[in-house]
Amino acid sequence: MFRTRLGIMLRAAGEREEVLFASGINPKLVRYLAVLAGGFLAGVGGTQLSVAYTHSWVENMTQGRGVVAVALVIFASWKPARAMIGAYLFGAAQALQLTIQQQGLPISPFFLFMLPYLLTLAALLFVERKKISLTPEALGKVFTGDAGG
Incomplete structure (x- = not known):
């Protein structure tokens, strides 16, 4: 998040999107990809909870x-x-x-x-x-x- 190009782009999309835009990167695209990645990780977490942790799925299991x-x-x-x-x-x-x-x-x-x-x-x-x-x-x-x- 603090030293890699991808991490700095992600932080810039949340802090100063005009800097990201000035460097030729679309801040909206970075934000959409970050939301998609977060949704994917949430899905993986839900899968782990239902498959590996409880071995079942029930309503309101979180x-x-x-x-x-x-x-x-x-x-x-x-x-x-x-x-x-x-x-x-x-x-x-x-x-x-x-x-x-x-x-x-x-x-x-x-x-x-x-x-x-x-x-x-x-x-x-x-x-x-x-x-x-x-x-x-x-x-x-x-x-x-x-x-x-």
Whole structure:
């Protein structure tokens, strides 16, 4: 993301699309390809969840983990290394709730199911309070390709 040509093009498509356009690369095409790649990876993740993890498919099998993924991106301030650390923390919270249930401690299982999501909310509150979110500059802006911007 920070040293390869493809990574820099992808970052430029989110930060300064006019620079990408000036270098002769279509920012819309880069964005569309990035969305397609993200959709492909989400499909691979869903396939892994249904085929390798649970060996079946049922309605609502993700249990709101998509919202956690979006919160994770915000928590990570759009930095891949932080996103991986946050994903491991969320996974550890899920493993903790299963471990506590296995130990037979007198804690409500409903609270334990809620624990990873509470930790996600706490992480978002931490990011908001510290003002460390580094939202891409062009997020939500429409690129027209005109000289006037």
